[in-house]
Amino acid sequence: MTQVSNSVKVSTLIDARGPRFGAAITTVVLAAALATNNVWFIVAQAIVFAVGAFKGPQFTPYAFIYKTLVKPRLKNEFEKEDVRPPQFAQSVGLLFALVAIAGATSGLNLLFSIAVAGALGAAFLNAAFKFCLGCEIYLLLLRARSK
Secondary structure (H helix, E strand, O other): OOOOOOOOOOOOEEEOHHHHHHHHHHHHHHHHHHHHOOHHHHHHHHHHHHHHHHOOHHHOHHHHHHHHHHHHHOOOOOOEEEOHHHHHHHHHHHHHHHHHHHHHHOOOHHHHHHHHHHHHHHHHHHHHHOOOHHHHHHHHHHHHHHO
16 A cells, blocks of 8 residues: 655545556456457556546546445445555556557557556556555655655
């Protein structure tokens, strides 16, 4: 779990389980894209990443599924997380998806596969091990900027 506190600006707090649930769905979508070499899977995922990057991960279709179907069935109190690291992670995912789309449309299938595999690895780390690679990169950049 990643948390950032900033005394100057108050950020939105989200249920930390939501992005992890989204990462599980993302893992399935990206695995399907990689297995089938189908660009439409990655286009759909790029749209989800774009919503998460520009509006926030709490506004993605995966977050809607989590809020309506999963969260009401969970009994324990949720852990809160600053929205900025997961939102940055969505931006990184969008970048990988755009590279994959560019590779697919230009006939560079290896580029498509590498970009999808990179995004798939990051999504799997979050879904399976609660390790958000994009969030950790955000925190490293934040620390580097404050020095």
